[in-house]
Amino acid sequence: MVELFRLSRPEDALEALLSALPSGTFRRETLPLEEALGRVCSREIRSPQALPSFVRSTMDGYALRAADTYGASEGLPAYLQLTGEVPMGAAPSFSLKKGECALVHTGGMIPEGSDAVVMVERTQKSRDDEIEVLRSVAEGENLVQIGEDVAAGSLVFPAGHLLRPQDIGGLSALGIESLEVAGKPKVAIISTGDEVVPPGTRPEPGQVRDINSYTLSALISDAGGIPVKKGIIADDYKLILSGAKSALEESEALVISAGSSVSVRDVTAEVIDELGKPGVLVHGVSIKPGKPTILAVCDGKPVIGLPGNPVSAFVAARLFLLPLVRRLLGTEENPLNTAERSVRARLSRNIASSAGRSDYVPVRLIHGKQELPEAEPVFGKSNLIYTLIRADGLVSIPEEANGLHRDDEITVRLF
Ligand SMILES: Nc1nc2c(c(=O)[nH]1)N[C@H]1C(S)=C(S)[C@@H](COP(=O)(O)OP(=O)(O)OC[C@H]3O[C@@H](n4cnc5c(N)ncnc54)[C@H](O)[C@@H]3O)O[C@H]1N2
Numbered sequence: 579m580v581e582l583f584r585l586s587r588p589e590d591a592l593e594a595l596l597s598a599l600p601s602g603t604f605r606r607e608t609l610p611l612e613e614a615l616g617r618v619c620s621r622e623i624r625s626p627q628a629l630p631s632f633v634r635s636t637m638d639g640y641a642l643r644a645a646d647t648y649g650a651s652e653g654l655p656a657y658l659q660l661t662g663e664v665p666m667g668a669a670p671s672f673s674l675k676k677g678e679c680a681l682v683h684t685g686g687m688i689p690e691g692s693d694a695v696v697m698v699e700r701t702q703k704s705r706d707d708e709i710e711v712l713r714s715v716a717e718g719e720n721l722v723q724i725g726e727d728v729a730a731g732s733l734v735f736p737a738g739h740l741l742r743p744q745d746i747g748g749l750s751a752l753g754i755e756s757l758e759v760a761g762k763p764k765v766a767i768i769s770t771g772d773e774v775v776p777p778g779t780r781p782e783p784g785q786v787r788d789i790n791s792y793t794l795s796a797l798i799s800d801a802g803g804i805p806v807k808k809g810i811i812a813d814d815y816k817l818i819l820s821g822a823k824s825a826l827e828e829s830e831a832l833v834i835s836a837g838s839s840v841s842v843r844d845v846t847a848e849v850i851d852e853l854g855k856p857g858v859l860v861h862g863v864s865i866k867p868g869k870p871t872i873l874a875v876c877d878g879k880p881v882i883g884l885p886g887n888p889v890s891a892f893v894a895a896r897l898f899l900l901p902l903v904r905r906l907l908g909t910e911e912n913p914l915n916t917a918e919r920s921v922r923a924r925l926s927r928n929i930a931s932s933a934g935r936s937d938y939v940p941v942r943l944i945h946g947k948q949e950l951p952e953a954e955p956v957f958g959k960s961n962l963i964y965t966l967i968r969a970d971g972l973v974s975i976p977e978e979a980n981g982l983h984r985d986d987e988i989t990v991r992l993f
Pocket residue numbers: 582769770771773774786787788789790791835836837838839840841844867868869870884885886887888890960961
């Protein structure tokens with residue numbers, strides 16, 4: 579059979595795209611902390627202070643000198659004089675001497691002279707101003723030390739870190755109220771095809787509603803980019819070229835859906851080559867679905883041509899567009915929502931495939947009594963978007979394999 583494309587392996591194709599991009603091209607912006615969730619630090623953040631900044635008790639109890647309690651037991655308690663109470667939110671106004679203790683609450687600052695806290699349950703009051711300690715306490719017990727959470731000046735987040743909810747709290751603890759993050763890259767989307775109509779239109783015979791602009795737009799926002807839908811352009815070289823030129827001028831990247839294959843109406847690769855240098859780097863990847871994918875860099879900006887079939891467009895977008903958005907954001911980490919989480923599962927039936935290409939098959943997970951869920955393939959042609967909707971994730975069949983077998987333990991990449 580004549581192969582119409584020179585096929586690249588998916589890893590090589592992605593590498594070709596990413597390595598042809600200029601480094602560090604993303605914009606930076608300063609945001610208030612509350613708006614930084616899911617954004618990427620564009621420079622490293624070091625701690626301006628030690629956290630905690632004072633020695634704190636982790637229990638409700640009495641601050642004391644550990645040495646005063648050595649050998650204490652229920653039968654032979656240590657008697658300590660209660661000299662005061664540490665107020666919350668203020669430094670104690672007194673210090674402790676040998677044989678003394680002070681009431682302290684969880685999180686309170688311990689007085690000078692003390693080096694441990696005994697939990698209130700391990701004591702009893704013998705008089706108003708005296709307690710019995712019923713067991714010995716080690717130095718440092720029930721305390722957090724200065725800088726135990728974060729040392730002053732230490733690296734909190736490297737550049738490229740994607741901020742999670744706990745990170746926002748951690749920055750607040752350090753008094754960092756605003757920070758510099760990578761700007762969200764604008765990714766323009768063009769759908770091409772004489773037969774494609776907007777979703778608000780009732781399709782005439784032979785027409786189909788636009789799916790890809792919408793799936794791709796959702797994937798891009800999920801990945802931390804700003805999708806800019808540029809609408810539908812007919813299969814016309816000049817129209818697509820002028821639409822693509824203006825879309826790329828206003829954005830950091832461009833995705834063109836359809837027209838990636840070999841019919842005379844498929845002009846996407848030619849258009850992309852006109853947009854700038856070096857132009858098309860890859861046309862054809864050894865994957866199914868998604869084979870006709872086009873990857874290009876045009877005068878420093880990435881352009882991806884995706885196959886028109888909605889399942890192919892989705893699979894290829896996950897393989898190439900998501901890592902591209904991450905790269906434009908300057909991170910290697912997975913965006914919160916598109917997190918490429920995976921689970922182990924057991925295949926419910928055989929899946930055939932040809933060696934020499936990586937196959938991606940949608941699967942539905944069925945949770946039963948067994949240790950691992952069952953992965954049921956959702957077979958269907960790559961034009962059928964609902965195969966993805968009925969599925970929970972994708973299983974990939976490596977290029978060297980001739981398929982997978984029923985009961986094989988596999989990894990499912992969740993949607
Ligand atoms: N002779 C060959 N024919 C095809 C080959 C091949 O190797 N030799 N590859 C097939 C594969 S694989 C795919 S995938 C498609 C890719 O086609 P194109 O990227 O050129 O896209 P179109 O032909 O324009 O459309 C394909 C299909 O998808 C529908 N479509 C297009 N855009 C949308 C949209 N925005 N929303 C919903 N559906 C869309 C379109 O109507 C077609 O049905 O080529 C195979 N052919």
